Amino acid sequence: MNADDKELAIDILEFLITADIINKNEELTKLDLPKKYWKFFGTGDYNTDIDRPITIGESLISKVSIADNAIEIVKQNPFVKFDEFGKRFGITTLDAAAAWFLRQAGKERIMRNPVLARYYEKAGDAGISYKESLEIVPRFIDSKEYLEAKVNHIIGDDEELKAARGLIIISSPEEIEYSLDDLVCTPKQEEGIKKIEIALKNREFLKERRIFEFGKLLFVGPPGTGKTSLALAMSKALKMPLLEVRLAMVTSQYLGETSKNIDRIFDIARRLSPCILFIDEFDFVAKSRVTEDNGAMKRAVNMLLKNIDTVSFVRNGVVLIGATNHPALLDEAAWRRFDDVIEFPLPDYEMRVEILKKITSTLDCTCDFEELAAETEGFSGADLRIMIKESIISALMRDSFELSEFDVEQGMGSVRERDTIRQSASI
Template sequence: MSTETDIMSLEVLELLLTAEIVNKYENLNMDDLPVKFRKLTCAKGCNIDIERPVTVSESVADKVLGISDAYSHVSKNPFVKYDDFGKRIGISALEAAAGWFFRQDCKERVKNNPVLAYYYEQAKMGDVSYEESKNSIVRYQDSKEYLEARIEEIVGDDEELKSARNLILISSPEEGEYSLEDLVCTARQEETIRKIDIALKNLDFLRERKIYELGKLLFVGPPGTGKTSLALAMAKKLRMPLLEVRLAMVTSQYLGETSKNIDRIFDLARRLSPCILFIDEFDFVARSRVTEDNGAMKRAVNMLLKNIDTISFVKNGVLLIGATNHPGMLDEAAWRRFDDVVEFPLPDLLMRKKILLKITKELDCTCNYDELAEDTEGFTGADLRIMIKESVISALMRDSFVMTASDIEQGMDSVRDRDNIRQSASI
């Protein structure tokens, strides 16, 4: 089928089949629905259960698919029924309709719809895997919609928690721009990710044996070396929301509120667990001790360290990650709070080449990657991304989609100019 009408017919029929199968199998829930069909149910908030029966009317089809007058596209199908009174559309014979749909060119639709995959796997119809289909879509519990509902449920009318919420950036697992596959990690970084993943899968075992000293990581390295990117990618991999805190932002103009704000943020993290609490600019702990209002800042730092002591990945389900560009500023009191320190060095020659290959995998580039990796010594991963972005813009300004050596040179110059401006400004 290739015409627009045929495509819309299949869209409507897929929606009807999904509703019918969901009504038949009550073990299916919101995690089984493709993202495009989640408006089909009346489920709200944090509830992953589907309110049944699920019905499809003309207005529902329009809301879910953006197709008005949906029945007109499937009216000639003998397996579709229509209720004039409620303008409801349904399937009159599920087995026959599912068989007809399966015989169409709908392999990708089935692959990306766990509800359909479940039915066809049960019916032993074709080489269909429900598990593979389910793993191919974003879980409802990983969605921004679900996370926002959870936060609303937790915060409610609590003014203190509202205050904490306004001080942090919260990202759902699906919002991560990069996955681990998009990043180039050191062997040490990869080992850390594996350890946390294994710990997450064995939390009960660790709790029973009182093995609590893990899940507090300190990321150290120059700006642009991927500390925040890796934290976000870990959130995606581990299917945990990420709460990003910049300590300098938490410092209220009313210094007396700072320690309270820190306490509230940790409280919110505990309630939202399992989650990742990512504390950037951790060297704030050291800088704060030389401020004029040393007493208020000291109380804030003590509150931070106290909360770090009491938070636990194994007990509370909160993975704590501190990040600093200036590890030398941290004293022993800060260092000993972390059970694992992960270094983020400037990328070496091989890493730079790997990063460049990943960044440009969807782009046309005539450059020599070995030479480019050599020419970009001292560049961070962020610098390389900026360089390629500027190179793409340079090519587009020539009305071309292909980056040449000249475009790359312009991108490289742009990064070096930025660095020179930064260095001159700091003198």
């Protein structure tokens, strides 16, 4: 057997062993499966149960491996049995097959499959941990497939909920690229994240003691300072989907529908919980409240404030984050509905140094970060990212993959030019 055929045999045996263990352990669910097996086991929707018994025929083996000789290879494996009458594959002896698989595949591969990790841990194999395996592999409930199936189930054929769904950007933890490690946070921002983590771990404790007023955050700061990025990173870190809403988009041309859409958005959030509901452009509330001739809009704002009053992380599993670039526009009625206000200032010198280091961590850059940080006073985090992006384009235009001082100057000039245009347009 050549190397390719041996690897193929290992792949298929892992699949068969996984199926055999699942059939013998009713408590295992789709949450225990590695991503590569999600489409083969389970009900095909957001349900995490697994239909048993799992039967494996030639067509399923062909889907697991598209190799032309997959069926032939698997039939040659001494640990695999094949029922000619039923055309089904199985394992001859699980313990013997598992021992061979451990020798051939190694512990690192087993740790990427929680079903196997659980079996080997129970068998007493040192260095294999079921709990650690679960932490390593992506979770089905964090996936785009799970979230889309659950959203579709919630909305169904309800045309009104479909309209509200169109106003929300919904992201699963798996889809989000930002992580907390990618960001440079202030101590206050780190404290806010920690509070939510603690509340998530102790949610039942808080609920039993009726401590419900928790998990409503207001992010305030200039554009480009990381409000949306932190909300996304929190979603990934806390493993909760993010529902992003821009209040200005919710305003319907049919004003009577605006308040209803707000109500529906909160309804979707409650039914998707635990989740993060991120409401951007929150200062739109203030602008609407001072509009004397728009009764429908005022009713919509009152509906928003009412929903904020009734939603609770402890009770409903919804973390509410409001974000605004203009906190001075918010009145007391809006401010008092948030239990924590987190400021997003323009980065100071030390933060700019750290941001530049993170942005360029995968690049070949000869920049003096301290000097560059001193030259970019007043730049937001978004400005620094744009600067480096433009620097990369400048380098590529020179047929180079290395950022030079010239390239960085070009990038800095682009940011300053953008700012000049923006300021002149606002006059």
